[in-house]
Amino acid sequence: MACRLISSRIVPSSNRLSKRFIFIFTLSLSFTYLCYSIIFCCGTIMPNQSYEETRCLHHKNVGRKKLLQKDCSFPVNTRTIGEDSLNVAVVNQGSNHRNQSKHVPLPIAHKRSIASSEHNLTVAQKFGNKKLPNALIVGVKKGGTRAVLEFIRIHPDVRALGTEPHFFDRNYDRGLNWYRGLMPRTLDSQITLEKTPSYFVTQEAPRRIASMSPNTKLIVVVRNPVTRAISDYTQTLSKKPDIPTFEDLAFQNRSQGLVDTSWNAIRIGMYILHLENWLQYFRLSQIHFVSGERLITDPAGELGRIQDFLGLKRIITDKHFYFNRTKGFPCLKKPESSSQPRCLGKSKGRTHVQIDREVIDQLRDFYRPFNIKFYEMVGQDFRWD
Template sequence: MQHPHSSCPKSFRCLMPRTMESQITMEKTPSYFVTRETPRRISAMSRDTKLIVVVRDPVTRVISDYTQTLSKTPDLPSFQDLAFQNQSLGLVDTSWNAIRIGMYALHLENWLRYFPLSQIHFVNGERLITDPAGELARVQDFLGLKRIVTDKHFYFNRTKGFPCLKKPESSSSPRCLGKSKGRTHIQIDHDTIEQLRDFYRPYNVKFYEMVGHDFRWE
């Protein structure tokens, strides 16, 4: 999230560092995009805020979500028990937050009540892995910044399976994802994956139409 310096209303802007007109302040929280009250509150703080959202294939996302939660809660019910009200009928349980997060079109509708699409940039989560510099070049363009971050700033970490930042001058070690990230996903059977793809397909198509870009999540 990016916004210009402004007076400090009674909001979380008060908790952020003061910035000059030539600077930007950025803040990130994964739950912002899917929390219903957030667009209204951010709009009340600054309607000029620029918003960056990383999206990925919602089927991959929900499996990743479950894998990470399972690592912290070993007695978690099975993926299928959480994902479906009735799997034999293909009824997906949208009350499970991990499922609901991937229904991007619903969340975007709420944001578009307060912000124009031109102030929202969607980062392709798959390309962020395969071409991190390319995705960040688009982010820098969106923010009106000079393209400083390039390929030379990344290396691929085979253990994590993700690109990492090379060692910056101010640090003794490279910057990479935390211990809870980059885990091998649990194996989900083909039929379950196809049921989830069928469920998400109409939401994906609507999302593509809303943002004017086909992410090809199939």
């Protein structure tokens, strides 16, 4: 009996000890695993966070494609990107007037700027929205509007429509949604721009544009009205060789010096008459006048003033231009990725038809009072006399 009693007490005690030992051992293993897991996670999560921050910062400075992704919480400012929009080369003029280019070592800023501009374009195309234009080049025909458009659109903060939509003069009945659909995609910090020179002489255009937005900025490229009229006629003659002579179209009676103001080529150059119509809907401070003559002799200076007017950083400078002697006007220096400089098309820089000197003098006399009033109105002397 004694032996049975002793054995019955010992066996249960050993079982309890075994269970306690297993429980404590299991608890120790669990605690060890938990500690190890915490240490391991801390060691892996923190580097990943650092990597994500580095990756976001890298894309902020170098690329634009991932700036809009949600995992990068850094602010986006496209105006800080692209200090210079072209990677340029020095272009030398040969004795035969053909352009020959020679590559030279370029500053790092220029190499970065071409990449930034390309990234801006890519990001805008993928993530931007189509917006109504903030600014319009509204005139004038044969004044240099195409040059202004091509020059300003190399700015990384400008997105421009390449063709002339003629919305406010010919296609207004299509509606603003149709017009918006033509525009390139832009980021919020970019300017949307379009060019249609005939707007300046269209009676309804100022009212229609003001109805779209009374804060629209307007660019008008003006040129000596006599030279502009001859250029206008030269262009028409290239398309319609059978038209009357310039003298026949310009005068109702040349012997009396009676100019035919119904001819559009003459009427466009009466700038003050058209400007008065625009000033019924826009403040003069909303209109920037570009000298077509200075655009040829000092393109960087004119582009600098345009950038100021549009509220852009001055990125386009004299480093971007060279003078093409054959065409007689400035061209953009070629980027490294292109084999040719960027000049305007063959239709630009045509040789003007020869006009009798007396005809030119008569037209200068006709335009002089209009020019003087125009100078006084805009506060600039364009020196056309």
